Amino acid sequence: GQNIDQPTEMTATEGAIVQINCTYQTSGFNGLFWYQQHAGEAPTFLSYNVLDGLEEKGRFSSFLSRSKGYSYLLLKELQMKDSASYLCTVVDSNYQLIWGAGTKLIIKP
């Protein structure tokens, strides 16, 4: 079966750095996306990785290792508004999206 694993919940302090991990076992790989979803709101696109390595976008970076079936989202200089759920999703060999259950990130002052 296909599976995406993410931690259910994480807590971090304002101003700090947090890394949210995502491991996947899928039939093939054609890209990995991270989305952010604030409570009661629509998910919004954060990042896309298809090749190994780090993609940086301001305070947010996303890393991919295809050989390890592993990605992480790195959030720096955390702000209270970063409190949200972070969804990892993989495009499989049939070009279907396989979704993780999401990681709820709680930021404390």
Place this chain on the structure above:
Amino acid sequence: DVKVTQSSRYLVKRTGEKVFLECVQDMDHENMFWYRQDPGLGLRLIYFSYDVKMKEKGDIPEGYSVSREKKERFSLILESASTNQTSMYLCASSFGGLDTGELFFGEGSRLTVL
């Protein structure tokens, strides 16, 4: 600015009622999707459509149907609602292939079936 609009944010229906959820996008996207989101589970695909009048079953189509008569509009229909269909329903659209195109989501419709 890209916009996906869902007709109702909150609905309460009784078992056996027909439920109609509508989604409209203003980006001329070919692809449109209906997902349900439940606590502790990843998004689950109900149906998707890659063109007008075209539809494909997703992972959990049972109990649902869809309609896409116009490119910008994708409707989800629950012919006879049941309590296990209480959930958050998310509509999304995209342009081009799923391997390169991000999804644009609506704000969701929270359905409670009593």
